[in-house]
Amino acid sequence: MNTKRAIDLTINGKRYQRQVEVRMTLADFLRHEIGLTGTHLGCEHGVCGTCTILFNGEAVRSCLLLAVQADGSHLKTVEGLRTGEELTPLQLAFHDQHALQCGFCTPGMLVTAYALLKENPRPTEAQIREAISGNICRCTGYQPIIKAISQAAERTEIRSQKSEGSYRRSPDN
């Protein structure tokens, strides 16, 4: 019996066509078939949030999806958060605020924060706490992460206001 299916999807702006086992999770597909190991696996049952990616713009847990479910979709992983060599304001803010220690939760935190700032460019602290409430960090105590997301929001807003005639607010640039 053929247990593989063809899928055709876009990841971080690049198209991929692959044959995948129907039981392969999306997280395993990203890590083992595509080599995007920035997406981490912790609990593998939807609790820790470290496998968070953007699925057609929505933050999802890639350990809870099958690769075949991503056929035709557009994904963004932590590797796709920046397009050039420079760190984004969000990544810089994590650095500035010491918002990571071991770094295991960081990809999921960054993707979750990115999704929040896309949706809500000036979140309150309560909204930040709510947004990352599904992401577990065993090292930082969360406070530096909250400060980093807040800093990224402020810097992005300031940059947007400074850029000529553009009020586009994006955690990308």
Ligand code: FES
């Ligand atoms: S590995 Fe997916 S939520 Fe923990």
Ligand code: FES
């Ligand atoms: S930095 Fe270690 S789990 Fe968050």
